[in-house]
Amino acid sequence: MISRRVAVIGAGAAGLVAARELRREGHVVVVFEKEDQVGGTWVYTQEVDSDQLGVDPSRVAVHSSLYSSLRTNLPREAMGFRDYPFVTRGDWSGDLRRFPGHKEVLMYLKEFARVFGVEEMVRFEVEVVKVCLVENNKWKVRSKKRGDGDIILEEVFDALVVCNGARHAQPHVADIPGIDVWPGKQMHSHNYRIPEPFRDQVVILVGNSFSAADISRDLACQVKEVHVASKFVADVTYEKQPGYDNMWLHSMIESAHEDGTMVFRNGRVVHADVILHCTGYKYDFPFLETNGIITVDDNRVGPLYKHVFPPALAPWLSFVGIVWKVIPFPAFELQSKWIAGVLSGRIMLPSQQEMMEDVKAFYSTLEASGKPKRYTHNMSDSMWYFFAVCLLFLLSISSSYVLQYEYNNWVAALCGCPGYGEWRSQMVYATVKNKSIRPETYRDEWEDEHLILEAQEEFIEYTS
């Protein structure tokens, strides 16, 4: 097997497991991490961006998007890496809940880094400012150590693995007619931390995903009113939320006005103090220079073969963590094994032309099925149809985990390792179903005990 000198950008969950897999395969690895600890998005901070809407490119930006009350939206059994389950070990006295708070995830990732000796590969407080191709398909990495002023270090690596958490790097905000003259405060959920600053205010949340569901409930106990605007409900929708006398679900906002009001498509008019955009993110690789080979177009990072390798630059450039609507850590683990094996020559990639044809065929399938470009890396097969043609809710969710399951098993087969136990995707399906039945309590009440037992049987191999 050939050993390469590989640069990994980022020491979040993706970078940690990438570094571990690369070293296991015999490569020499340097992990660049701009912060002073591992964990990436799981490092909670009270700090927020200097521009809380997150659109000013010159803003002072923080990396993490966590809010103080955040608990995982996946059960810990499903969430962890395959060979290092996210279970409590020994006399661990942390957060023992099945859906723990964010601190517990950070502790888990730190422990992972320690147990597998990943930390010793990390250069902390070193930001990669630019990477570009040099001769013989090698990569020149320019980096800057915090506190060292303008001193730039340049090094050449055989390969580059990008794990910069690009999926949550750049806030995306909703386009609301009239917003420029609306006098209230706007911010993105990336910069939401605690509800207290919003006391007695009227807050409109735009979006209806996991963050919006959590943040609206977090806010409801402090604010005067919470209004959630969703583009996935009928235009007439105006529903008081069960269990709350100050929270409503609306259809989307139609217009914003100079007098501080917002008009919804359902005709309701609300005088609001704050708009909180829970509208996701745009991929961003500010350091990556590929002469136009890799582009981000309407949130499609491409061209990428199976969301990992750009055909023209493979295997010397690869990405971990571009896929979404997945169980992230195990998916990162498999993608990392694949990259490590390809770089050592143990696993073969198809030719550049074959990979490109595969990408084109994939794009054509997306187009034919009416999926917009921005759903390219969404691994939930039918969510788009669900919203588009209002298929049965549970039917949609059940099939939404099939795609990532197939993808993971396809990658696992290439790597010559066993696929994921089916319990994992069944558990996620059970969680999503449980959330739809018990939106307030799904993290504390469940009915999938049998799947927990199946998971524990698998974990014995790694924990005993």
Ligand code: FAD
């Ligand atoms: P990150 O964790 O973002 O790590 C990227 C790292 O790269 C950071 O440490 C950053 O400092 C570093 N970096 C970036 N640019 C540079 C540079 N130029 N030079 C050097 N270093 C750089 N997943 C779950 O499994 N369960 C959940 O319950 C869950 N909840 C979530 C809730 C929220 C609010 C968010 C935003 C995400 C959630 N996720 C959840 C998804 C989560 O993003 C993934 O689990 C995972 O942690 C992402 O890891 P990553 O390594 O790809 O990115």
